Amino acid sequence: MATTIDTPRKSDVTRAAILAAAREHFAASGYQAATIRGIAAAAGIDPALVMRYYGNKEGLFAAAAEFDLRLPDLSALPRARVGEAVVTHFLDRWEGDETLMALLRTAVTHEAAAARMQVIFATQVAPHIARLSGQPRAAVATRAGLIATQILGLALCRYVLKLPPVVALPRAEIVRRVGATVQGYLFDR
């Protein structure tokens, strides 16, 4: 099965295993501490294969850090609930895909990852805010930036630094209290 005409590519399965292991290691240790040898071992293949497929460590990270926020259409929501919806969505994405963790842990010490973060927020967050508020481009960018400080700060404290009071916060309470902040950045201040 699947060895017929429609080429399922000999070892896309290997490539996928490498990417999954890479995300895991970059997410757990950051760029520097993650090793090609360790990633290859976790994927059950030879380190040389990683080099063959992705050229070098940089190329491997670039492939592993591909990420889609998948923000829903916020304009379909009641205006007063948008802040909470944004927080809910980010918590979901954060807990459901370790790519974001890999990006954050790496961006702090790695130029390319920080740049990727910038692009993600500029292309996947700002447009949604523009559609909501219909404000000038500069004002939209500022609002997106302020929201980024709160959302990334939440992720940093809850998932990376694991500050006890932030980890202990029930999800619903985060949505309510941090959602109010995001709501303010979206429309008020």
Next chain:
Amino acid sequence: MATTIDTPRKSDVTRAAILAAAREHFAASGYQAATIRGIAAAAGIDPALVMRYYGNKEGLFAAAAEFDLRLPDLSALPRARVGEAVVTHFLDRWEGDETLMALLRTAVTHEAAAARMQVIFATQVAPHIARLSGQPRAAVATRAGLIATQILGLALCRYVLKLPPVVALPRAEIVRRVGATVQGYLFDR
């Protein structure tokens, strides 16, 4: 002068130079990428001296990451201005002492540094909030945690990731808009 009775310690100057160089390197590159060789070179001394004084890289970081937030007495301020005062103070401390940058860049991938962050917020931030609000201990910890998400997120985006819209924000505007959020976490929500 100073070679008299009161021992000024032969080479406290060397130790200080090492610590300054260590903060600089940890702040710029994080824990992994910072090297004892590089730090020693910047301090103008031999790498072996670093080992002699601080035992190992871990010990060096522990010494370099000593930090005092120096939060002023917030209860002396008009209640409505506390949020802005907190943001102003953090911006000052962040821009005036690279120790915080070293801590953040390192805490993301280094256990001990993350723990240090926890202790700093628990011992240097939470007490101030307790004095202000007079609420139960758990509620105070939660408020401190929420404030940490906003303050650290701001620092992350402005000083580490350098997200353009956040970098472009005038200081006064940050104080006003983010200050309003901190004010909310302090008293309202």
Next chain:
DNA sequence: GTCTATAATTCGATAGAC
């Protein structure tokens, strides 16, 4: 107290056999 020399690892990357 300071430095030289080096041990012991570990890593990314390459060359080439199968």
Next chain:
DNA sequence: GTCTATCGAATTATAGAC
């Protein structure tokens, strides 16, 4: 397409001379 073998470089850390 996958793996073996290995190179060259860089790191922490130690031992010991001066």
